[in-house]
Amino acid sequence: MKNIPTSFSIKDWNEDDRPREKLLAKGKQALSDAELIAILIGSGNREESAVALSQRILSSAENHLDVLGKLSVVDLIKFKGIGEAKAISIVAAMELGRRRRSSDVLKLKKITSSHSAFEVLQPIIGDLPHEEFWILYLDNQNKILQKTQLSKGGITGTLVDVRVLFKSALQIGAVAVILAHNHPSGTLKPSNADKNITTKIRTAGESLDIKILDHLIITERAYFSFADEGLL
Structure with a gap:
């Protein structure tokens, strides 16, 4: 009997569906928020791909990155397919985005x-x-x-x-x-x-x-x- 994969890894997808390759070929602006998050987490679970899982996480956050940025590691690991390491990657990426925004704004000195x-x-x-x-x-x-x-x-x-x-x-x-x-x-x-x-x-x-x-x-x-x- 053929083994059932435990998760949908991005490397196993069709080339046109791979967000990493899409980023390289078309640039970061061509990717959706879910595709960018999928690159962070790398794989989904038995039932859904990394992009589908990322879409579900975004949906729970009202499809708004500011809301997603408020989620903690504890909040994120409640999603099937998101372990501590993946949750930490998402939290770290959100914090980097916040710090970049803060840094850009501080160019305004007066x-x-x-x-x-x-x-x-x-x-x-x-x-x-x-x-x-x-x-x-x-x-x-x-x-x-x-x-x-x-x-x-x-x-x-x-x-x-x-x-x-x-x-x-x-x-x-x-x-x-x-x-x-x-x-x-x-x-x-x-x-x-x-x-x-x-x-x-x-x-x-x-x-x-x-x-x-x-x-x-x-x-x-x-x-x-x-x-x-x-x-x-």
């Missing part, structure tokens, strides 16, 4: 609006499952001197040490800062705690002649600006 600050910060905290508070330290031309994570918290909040914030500002010679934190819930409405910490930081900054230009609440695709809304 902050000219709330949107330009959002473009710098969204790749860093926009899709995190927990809350983080970040600071952009700026010079007198609104160029970024440094970006720093001030604190990291849970799903609903994070603590902010105002002394640490301004100690760093004085050390690097910043004359202005932009505050930012994410809301994992996706809501853009500032809480009372958000308003209170903004007021506290603004008051402290006035005594040191360090201006608070804005405080952004960031979600995956949007933001709320305290400055734009007249709350500073």
Whole structure:
């Protein structure tokens, strides 16, 4: 009796269906998201090819790479045919993509609006499952001197040490800062705690002649600006 393969390996496919060969022949842009993921995992399972398995994984992530990037190794190994090594490959590829996006955005050195600050910060905290508070330290031309994570918290909040914030500002010679934190819930409405910490930081900054230009609440695709809304 002929042995049944345990998985559909890409090397066993017809040449026209092989994503690796397709990439070499036609370029990376010619491949679908599923085909690119199939190259990462190499093989599927008894019932489906690597591309079919990749399509199923993408479908579970709403066919959106940002959603796929949020899946953990534990999430991915729930799919038949995805072991720990394949899951790690997918997670690593998603993280490299996120870092590349962040690196490209940071070519923008000067902050000219709330949107330009959002473009710098969204790749860093926009899709995190927990809350983080970040600071952009700026010079007198609104160029970024440094970006720093001030604190990291849970799903609903994070603590902010105002002394640490301004100690760093004085050390690097910043004359202005932009505050930012994410809301994992996706809501853009500032809480009372958000308003209170903004007021506290603004008051402290006035005594040191360090201006608070804005405080952004960031979600995956949007933001709320305290400055734009007249709350500073």
